Amino acid sequence: MEKIDAAQDVMGKTGRVPKWILLFLGGIGAVGALAFALAAISDEQSSGAWRVLLINFLFWTAVAQGGVIFSCVLRITNARWGRSFLRISESFGSFLPVSMVLLIVIFLGAEHVLPYADHHYHTPKDVWLSMPFVVLRNLLGFTLMLFLTYRYVRGSLLLDIDPAKTDFARVKKLAPFLVGSYAVVFSLFSWDFMMSLDPHWFSTLFGPYYFIGGLISAVAMTIIVSATLSRYLNLKNYLSDYHFWDIGKMLNGFALLWAYLMFSQLLPIWYANMPEETGFVIKRIAEEPFRTFAWAVLTCCFIFPFVSFMPRTHKIVTPIAVFISTVFLCGLWMDKFLLITPSLTASLQTSAYEVLITLGFAGSFLCTVLFFLNRFPIIPFGDPFFDGPNSHHGGH
Numbered sequence: 166m167e168k169i170d171a172a173q174d175v176m177g178k179t180g181r182v183p184k185w186i187l188l189f190l191g192g193i194g195a196v197g198a199l200a201f202a203l204a205a206i207s208d209e210q211s212s213g214a215w216r217v218l219l220i221n222f223l224f225w226t227a228v229a230q231g232g233v234i235f236s237c238v239l240r241i242t243n244a245r246w247g248r249s250f251l252r253i254s255e256s257f258g259s260f261l262p263v264s265m266v267l268l269i270v271i272f273l274g275a276e277h278v279l280p281y282a283d284h285h286y287h288t289p290k291d292v293w294l295s296m297p298f299v300v301l302r303n304l305l306g307f308t309l310m311l312f313l314t315y316r317y318v319r320g321s322l323l324l325d326i327d328p329a330k331t332d333f334a335r336v337k338k339l340a341p342f343l344v345g346s347y348a349v350v351f352s353l354f355s356w357d358f359m360m361s362l363d364p365h366w367f368s369t370l371f372g373p374y375y376f377i378g379g380l381i382s383a384v385a386m387t388i389i390v391s392a393t394l395s396r397y398l399n400l401k402n403y404l405s406d407y408h409f410w411d412i413g414k415m416l417n418g419f420a421l422l423w424a425y426l427m428f429s430q431l432l433p434i435w436y437a438n439m440p441e442e443t444g445f446v447i448k449r450i451a452e453e454p455f456r457t458f459a460w461a462v463l464t465c466c467f468i469f470p471f472v473s474f475m476p477r478t479h480k481i482v483t484p485i486a487v488f489i490s491t492v493f494l495c496g497l498w499m500d501k502f503l504l505i506t507p508s509l510t511a512s513l514q515t516s517a518y519e520v521l522i523t524l525g526f527a528g529s530f531l532c533t534v535l536f537f538l539n540r541f542p543i544i545p546f547g548d549p550f551f552d553g554p555n556s557h558h559g560g561h
Contacts, residue, residue, distance in 0.1 A: 181398050181543070182535045190532035197525010204518035205274070215277040216509050217519040221526040222271060223358055224501045226264040227351065227379025228386055229530065232257025233314050234347050235383050236321070237340035246411045248551040249403045252543055253394070254387045255321055258314045259537040260530050268307060271358075272300050278509070279357075281364055290364060299357050306350035313343045324547035333549050351376035359501075362508035366445040374426045381419040382497045385490040388412055390534065392483035394543060402554035403544045406481040413480030416490065420471040424463075449503055454513040462503055465496025 204214030232254040239247045275282040281294040292298065320336040352372025360371045368374075388409065395404040434442045450459040470493045479485045506513070545551055 181394075182539050187532055187536055187539070190528045190535070193528025194525050194532055197522050197528065200518045200521035200525065204516070204522070205277075210516055210518050211277060212510065213514075213516055213519050214522065215271075215274055216506065217515075217522050218267070219271060219278050219358060220498075220501050220505050221523055222264065222267045223354065223375075223505075224382070224498050225260065225526050225530050226267075226354075227375065228382045229257045229260040229264060230310065230314070230347060230351065231376075231379035231381075231383030232387065233317065234344055234380055235387065237317065237344050238380075240337050240340045241344070243550060245550050245552065246408065248548055249408055249544055250387050250391055250412065251321065251545040251548060252541065253391050253538070254383060255318050256390075256534045256537040256541075257383060257386065257530075258318055259533040261311055261314060263529060263533065265307060265311060268303065272304075279362070280509070281361060290361075294357075294361055294364065303350075303353055303357060306346075306353055310343075310346055310350050313339065313346055317343050321545065321548075322541055325542050325545060326547075348372070348376055351379060359504050362505060363445055366442060368430050370426060370430045374430065377426060378423065378497055378500065381416070381423055382494055384412065384416050384419060385494045385497070388416065388490040389487050389494070392487045394538070396483065398543070400543065409483060409486055410477065410480045413474055413486055416493065417471060417474035417480075420467050420474070420493065424467040424471075427463075427467075448507045455503060455507055458499065458503055458513065462496055462499045465492050466500060469493075469496075 201214050201218060204210035207214075235254045236251050238244075239251060271278065275296060279296075279299075282296055317336065317339050320332075320339065324333060324336065352375070355372050355375035359375065360366065360368060391404050391412075392409065394400060431446060433439070434446065449455050470489050473479055473485075473489045479489065546553075
């Protein structure tokens, strides 16, 4: 009976996000697209526009796919505590078709942002970085991700809309394949669009550093969106203090995981005495203008969230949790900036165009997410592990 009541309650919230908000966010996205178009045809602003396009593509695509992966992880582990977050995290995947269009745009302008697009290195890496091979593997890999994501999210939605037409076991079996594909495809993204911008530098941990960072950013975004919707749509019965306590503990642990992965890329360079690998690191953490920026990244991604999320109150008081998560998310964006920018330019200067492009990405992402949540139930009441309203697991 609780699930039936939950279904009627949640399905009754039609038009839950006002259309003017969707139009406003869509307008911000349009302004960002216009800013990119104007900057791309300008001789002075072109390089910065393409650079910030790549940074935002990698960041927001990781958030979008990471949200779906977070849902997969909850299902694979039979985690009851996070069931109320499933649909919100799955909604992030609605941005992925936009990401596919942006990936094609990046390839069309590859000579502006990928140094290896018109350069030959006469090494075995020359074959790996040949543009036809780069385009083929990334387009095929991302197409596979889109297909698996569509099948997974569709199956999850059918559990709510028409349980007779789907099978929970089938959805759960698809989840590990999606997680495995995510690790492979987003490792390719990290190699081809970040690490290979400096083709002579290698890191075997770069792939996990990127795709786990995507999962972390998705968890932070889940807290932000869930807390906001819970407050303004009166979802306290489904997103209680216990839920935010649990997901806050997870994000606190993820701050430590991020620091571990970051440090683990630096340790082998010193331990194995590889001075040829130090140039990439020194440029980012020991020389200005990026040295101060690197400390800001460390503070926002590890020091601040790890310390701030320790008190229980900071997890369950949603405005505080949202603030901490927002700082963490900004730090992860700056991390992408720090990984990419020094490989393409020696300057930290930015223009209004680059700010507008970044805001355009944020507006487009939120617009697609809220549009998705306007059309489908916010709470996955059809999931067999969803216990209905007022379910308090307290971490169990």
